Amino acid sequence: MKRRSLAVLAGALLAVAAAQVPADTYVHMLFGEPVTMDPARAYDTGSGSVIENIYETLYSYNGEAIDEFVPSLATDYTVSEDGLTYTFTLRDGVKFHSGNTMTCKDVEYSFQYGALVAHPEGAIAYLMGHYWLGTQIDGSDPAAFQAEVTWEMIDNIVTCPEGPDGLVAQLNLVNPSPALIAILTYPGFSIIDSQWAIAGGSWDGTPATWTEWIGRDLTQEFLHRNPSGTGAYQLVEWTDDAVVARAFPDYWGGAPAVQNIVLQYVDEQSTRILAVQQGDADRITLNERAALVQLRGAPGVAVLEEPGWTTTSVTSVFFNFDIDTSNNEDVGSGQLDGNGIPANFFSDLNIRRAFAHLFDQQGFVDSVYDGAGVVLTMPMPPSFLGYNDDVAVRTIDLEAAEQYFRAAFGGEVWEKGFQFTALYNSGNTIRQTALEIIAENLEFINPKFRMSVRGLPWADYLSRTAERKAPMFALGWAADYADPSNFINTFLDNDGYYSPRTAINLSEIQAIIDEADQIFDPAERAFLYREIGTLHYDQVPLIAVPTQSPFMVVRDNVQGTYYNPMYSGQFLWKDISKN
Amino acid sequence: MLVFIARRLLLLPVVFIGVTLALQLLMQLLTPYQRAGAYVQSEQQMNRLDEIITLYRLDDPWYLQYGRWIGQVVQGNLGYSRVSRQPVVQTIIDRFPATLELALFAIIPVIGVGIWMGTAAALNRDKFIDQVTRVMSIVGWSLPTFVLGIWLLVIFYGWLGWLQPGRVSIRYVTELAGNPNFRYYTKMLTVDALLNGRFDVFVDAVKHLILPVITLSVVQSAQIMRVMRSSLLDALSQDYVRTAKAKGLPGRVVTRKHARRNALIPVITLSGFVLIGLINGVVITETIFNYPGLGQWAAQAATNLDYAAVLGFAVFTAMMVVVANLLVDLLYGVVDPRIRYA
Numbered sequence: 001m002k003r004r005s006l007a008v009l010a011g012a013l014l015a016v017a018a019a020q021v022p023a024d025t026y027v028h029m030l031f032g033e034p035v036t037m038d039p040a041r042a043y044d045t046g047s048g049s050v051i052e053n054i055y056e057t058l059y060s061y062n063g064e065a066i067d068e069f070v071p072s073l074a075t076d077y078t079v080s081e082d083g084l085t086y087t088f089t090l091r092d093g094v095k096f097h098s099g100n101t102m103t104c105k106d107v108e109y110s111f112q113y114g115a116l117v118a119h120p121e122g123a124i125a126y127l128m129g130h131y132w133l134g135t136q137i138d139g140s141d142p143a144a145f146q147a148e149v150t151w152e153m154i155d156n157i158v159t160c161p162e163g164p165d166g167l168v169a170q171l172n173l174v175n176p177s178p179a180l181i182a183i184l185t186y187p188g189f190s191i192i193d194s195q196w197a198i199a200g201g202s203w204d205g206t207p208a209t210w211t212e213w214i215g216r217d218l219t220q221e222f223l224h225r226n227p228s229g230t231g232a233y234q235l236v237e238w239t240d241d242a243v244v245a246r247a248f249p250d251y252w253g254g255a256p257a258v259q260n261i262v263l264q265y266v267d268e269q270s271t272r273i274l275a276v277q278q279g280d281a282d283r284i285t286l287n288e289r290a291a292l293v294q295l296r297g298a299p300g301v302a303v304l305e306e307p308g309w310t311t312t313s314v315t316s317v318f319f320n321f322d323i324d325t326s327n328n329e330d331v332g333s334g335q336l337d338g339n340g341i342p343a344n345f346f347s348d349l350n351i352r353r354a355f356a357h358l359f360d361q362q363g364f365v366d367s368v369y370d371g372a373g374v375v376l377t378m379p380m381p382p383s384f385l386g387y388n389d390d391v392a393v394r395t396i397d398l399e400a401a402e403q404y405f406r407a408a409f410g411g412e413v414w415e416k417g418f419q420f421t422a423l424y425n426s427g428n429t430i431r432q433t434a435l436e437i438i439a440e441n442l443e444f445i446n447p448k449f450r451m452s453v454r455g456l457p458w459a460d461y462l463s464r465t466a467e468r469k470a471p472m473f474a475l476g477w478a479a480d481y482a483d484p485s486n487f488i489n490t491f492l493d494n495d496g497y498y499s500p501r502t503a504i505n506l507s508e509i510q511a512i513i514d515e516a517d518q519i520f521d522p523a524e525r526a527f528l529y530r531e532i533g534t535l536h537y538d539q540v541p542l543i544a545v546p547t548q549s550p551f552m553v554v555r556d557n558v559q560g561t562y563y564n565p566m567y568s569g570q571f572l573w574k575d576i577s578k579n
Numbered sequence: 580m581l582v583f584i585a586r587r588l589l590l591l592p593v594v595f596i597g598v599t600l601a602l603q604l605l606m607q608l609l610t611p612y613q614r615a616g617a618y619v620q621s622e623q624q625m626n627r628l629d630e631i632i633t634l635y636r637l638d639d640p641w642y643l644q645y646g647r648w649i650g651q652v653v654q655g656n657l658g659y660s661r662v663s664r665q666p667v668v669q670t671i672i673d674r675f676p677a678t679l680e681l682a683l684f685a686i687i688p689v690i691g692v693g694i695w696m697g698t699a700a701a702l703n704r705d706k707f708i709d710q711v712t713r714v715m716s717i718v719g720w721s722l723p724t725f726v727l728g729i730w731l732l733v734i735f736y737g738w739l740g741w742l743q744p745g746r747v748s749i750r751y752v753t754e755l756a757g758n759p760n761f762r763y764y765t766k767m768l769t770v771d772a773l774l775n776g777r778f779d780v781f782v783d784a785v786k787h788l789i790l791p792v793i794t795l796s797v798v799q800s801a802q803i804m805r806v807m808r809s810s811l812l813d814a815l816s817q818d819y820v821r822t823a824k825a826k827g828l829p830g831r832v833v834t835r836k837h838a839r840r841n842a843l844i845p846v847i848t849l850s851g852f853v854l855i856g857l858i859n860g861v862v863i864t865e866t867i868f869n870y871p872g873l874g875q876w877a878a879q880a881a882t883n884l885d886y887a888a889v890l891g892f893a894v895f896t897a898m899m900v901v902v903a904n905l906l907v908d909l910l911y912g913v914v915d916p917r918i919r920y921a
Contacts, residue, residue: 021749022749022750022753025749025750025753027749033662033664034664035661035664036664138627138630140627140630140631140633140634141630141633215634217659219659219664220659224664225665236756236757237756237757239673239871240662240663240664240665240670240673240871240876241869241871241875242752242871244752244753244756244757246757260753262749262752262753264745264752264869266744266869267866267869267875267878267879268866268867268869270729270732270733271732271744271867271868271869274732274733274736274737274744275744277737278736278737278740278743280743280749457613457616458616459610459612459613459614459615459616459628460610460612460613460616462612462616462625462628463612463628466625466626466628497626500626
């Protein structure tokens, strides 16, 4: 009997696992765990991929279209002539996971909470600061924040014309933005359940306590682990190796097809590959495209990729227009004497054009992305409004490069030569390769031209570029919202996010950026951004590095997937089903 | 005995200060910018390095940072782990049972197989079984854990589909998540499954333990095997064994009661190191098999410069070593009656 029991146990243990994921469950194995469930602090793909499914914003994307916005928690809106007041009609009868009903007070609370916590690690500090508060100060220094931001400013962010329990919410901006609806799709602007948050010990929504929440460490607070959104799924469990979510029965949009969602965080890529092959995962995320060779043709596994898919990340090689040459080993002598470069080296248009002709755009796609990439005509995702794909691209042309170098600095550069070091962050092979291609091709032009490439640890790299010590460097940007301004202003604006590192100052481009910021008509804006594309070819403010074509690996019984690069998970769980 | 135990336990704070001070000083080799860089996950945050340094006071002198940390520790707070997104103490509470479960499942085959094979090798010195055992121990000891782990995973999961990585199958992940009917008494899933009367969950959890246990056992038991063999050979050549044989005692009795018992003393010493080895081993093993224990967390913390988590794990491991050594010392007295503690 004892032996029989042991045999049964052994049989059970060694039985073929046959552990296909149940039909009512969707399992995504990936890496990069969520940092938080609090929309005001989340600024990573891991958190975003959960938050975008359990919370909702006033407007959202229309499926895979990143330039079409559809009502979500709002049903429509109007905007004042000066572009500073947006009035939203809220959807009636929307329930939070807690059972509370959404009204204007929740919109008011959500925006005020995001603005006052102003967490430097959070997503919305800079957006709230620019559009609602008119300052870029964040909460890392509460005293300085209070010196610039008053309760009245916080209180004015959102008002409720029909009272807190009404269904009209008015957003009051201090700076207009033609991209506001796109900005509002960002998960940082998710609508929080104010009653739930207050009952759980979060900010009580009153002026008496608002200063206590400026820059507060939100990881110890209630909303960090206890979300109550209006999304189609509610969080059941969040451990540091998995997230489990379940369909929300009272979801206003109807019950989703898949009942259970499991995100499993598996650092080991080989384990993820085996899991999707075995049917233990419905989708896996891969570190790199090269691993696809193990999955193409595998029974039950589908590798999804389409020519129109592009990422919303752009990497570029940046020129520093005003290098800090003091105590700077990366510029050699700091003079145009053959042993260094001067501070204004890249201000010369001929220099920038010459370097652009040292970079083999298609060769980069072929060698680094195995042919699956897109050459960019301008530094923004091709799927964005105003992308100009009619513009030519400066690519490898050594004769043209030589011509421009000969013309630079009145011929002095060609005669004396130069040397400098370009920087990238260690471990980022794409950035490293882009710079090395340029450096290698430079050797063919003139033996007096010397360019070294070196990698720095991430933090050193950031501080060195911030000090404007890096003469040339490779960095990137991932879209916060689907609007050209998120890239063009960031990269090319004299006052943009990258300007402290590049000191860029190109008046023709700047004039169009300023004009586009004031125009609300999409067609007019598209025209202006296309103009920037043309100017990009002419002025070469930077060298845009090709983007890699994205792909997804799923089981072939998963239906309804699409690729929206603005979603951290590329699609929403509520849109998929399994057969 | 009690004085001995108390004296050994007094070592704990000394070890604690030593380990944490050493790690703190190591961390100070990184500049505040380098440490702040660990908080910056994308270019969007790169202009806020100074604010992050201010927020977390990363530019304070090391003794202030250390003093602040010690002050928190005294209050039972080991800091916040960015990797696990919760307090370090809570992470240890959550994850240690899984690691302990794995270690307990592993320690039996590690010691049992090691002693059994070491004994067999010694009793059959220079015979075939001895040669095989010695070769196996060299291969086992020199085989990198991650290589063995991936081999096992490819064979038993990828090819045969018998055994899965993780701690439990997906159907139980969704069923047990937020399930008020399944109570976690010990957070060791096999034990809790039995206490909840869920034999199916128990079997599933055991299935998930097989591959990591084999991975840990092969490497660690090789060490025990070698020590047991040489120790038993040494014991078998002692006068008291010869005397026992001369008295006419059967060979099995001589081996079991006289030689092997004495030969176990160095094995017990080694067992303390085996426990440390298991804790080190789980860092890689848990990562490969996606087993959510302390080792997986420690590996992630180290690669993400999660300062609080690294410190917390090191402190916890150091405490475990002190306690393990204490247990080993106490076991000496059980095995060898000549050893007494004043």
